[in-house]
Amino acid sequence: MDIIANTLSSTGASPAMTHSLLEIPDFTPQTHAVVINIGTLAPEWLPCMKCAAGIANELAKPWVLDPAAVGASCFRLNACLELLALRPTVIRGNGSEIIALNTGSIGSTKGADSLHESSDAIEAAKSLAKSSGSIVAISGSIDYVTDGHRVVGAHNGVQMMQKITASGCAVSALIAAFIAIDPAHAFEATVSAFAVYGLAGEIAMGLAKGPASLRMHLIDSLHSLDEDTVINGVKITSFS
Ligand SMILES: Nc1ncnc2c1ncn2[C@@H]1O[C@H](COP(=O)(O)OP(=O)(O)OP(=O)(O)O)[C@@H](O)[C@H]1O
Ligand SMILES: Cc1ncsc1CCO
Numbered sequence: 001m002d003i004i005a006n007t008l009s010s011t012g013a014s015p016a017m018t019h020s021l022l023e024i025p026d027f028t029p030q031t032h033a034v035v036i037n038i039g040t041l042a043p044e045w046l047p048c049m050k051c052a053a054g055i056a057n058e059l060a061k062p063w064v065l066d067p068a069a070v071g072a073s074c075f076r077l078n079a080c081l082e083l084l085a086l087r088p089t090v091i092r093g094n095g096s097e098i099i100a101l102n103t104g105s106i107g108s109t110k111g112a113d114s115l116h117e118s119s120d121a122i123e124a125a126k127s128l129a130k131s132s133g134s135i136v137a138i139s140g141s142i143d144y145v146t147d148g149h150r151v152v153g154a155h156n157g158v159q160m161m162q163k164i165t166a167s168g169c170a171v172s173a174l175i176a177a178f179i180a181i182d183p184a185h186a187f188e189a190t191v192s193a194f195a196v197y198g199l200a201g202e203i204a205m206g207l208a209k210g211p212a213s214l215r216m217h218l219i220d221s222l223h224s225l226d227e228d229t230v231i232n233g234v235k236i237t238s239f240s
């Protein structure tokens with residue numbers, strides 16, 4: 001929650017973290033986008049998540065699903081399948097998470113970390129995008145985004161970002177913030193969020209001594225990015 005909220009604030013978005021059923025009906029209409037992240041899922045949280053997704057859908061607000069560690073337990077997998085039925089705008093996971101979600105089976109993961117390269121999950125992502133109707137975004141050395149037909153990659157980022165817990169969760173939230181700015185172009189917003197986040201990571205790596213200082217400099221560099229740096233620094237290619 002810390003890194004997600006600070007990633008959003010430093011970029012100019014306005015985060016609010018909630019998981020009580022008592023307030024989700026009041027909170028959700030105030031948002032421009034919703035992120036549902038199952039990182040620390042407990043049974044009583046699932047109805048809250050479904051409630052938020054349902055209200056987002058009723059109000060035509062975009063929402064992003066982060067299926068954190070979905071391949072690690074049946075409880076997480078079944079929760080994600082219920083959330084998938086509510087049709088997220090974007091699903092963002094690491095390679096193992098996207099593969100688990102697409103096959104509907106657990107086991108092929110290293111807990112919350114990925115056993116797979118992002119490229120291993122491209123076909124699973126395309127299939128998941130077609131079956132779910134969502135845009136599917138895979139993080140990794142190259143971040144891939146697909147709607148089941150197009151595949152676009154963002155090449156920015158540094159390997160040490162994997163060593164910052166919840167850096168993937170943070171980019172899921174950044175994707176939601178970017179879509180909130182331009183909901184009609186959710187695919188492009190998703191690719192842009194990945195590229196901008198990775199670029200901020202590259203700049204931060206120049207100042208960092210390890211994962212803890214990278215985390216700090218990543219938030220600082222997101223805050224100070226300007227248009228020229230972004231336009232000159234993002235590396236985006238189309239794969240199909
Ligand atoms: N090998 C790599 N090279 C460059 N960037 C990477 C690499 N691996 C991951 N990243 C970047 O690190 C960030 C987190 O991605 P990762 O795939 O580790 O997410 P995750 O496993 O869901 O993380 P978490 O669950 O801790 O939030 C993304 O922005 C991604 O682009
Ligand atoms: C460490 C950890 N545990 C559950 S999810 C997570 C990292 C964010 O996906």
Ligand SMILES: [Mg+2]
Nearest residue numbers: 068069168169
């Ligand atoms: Mg994750």
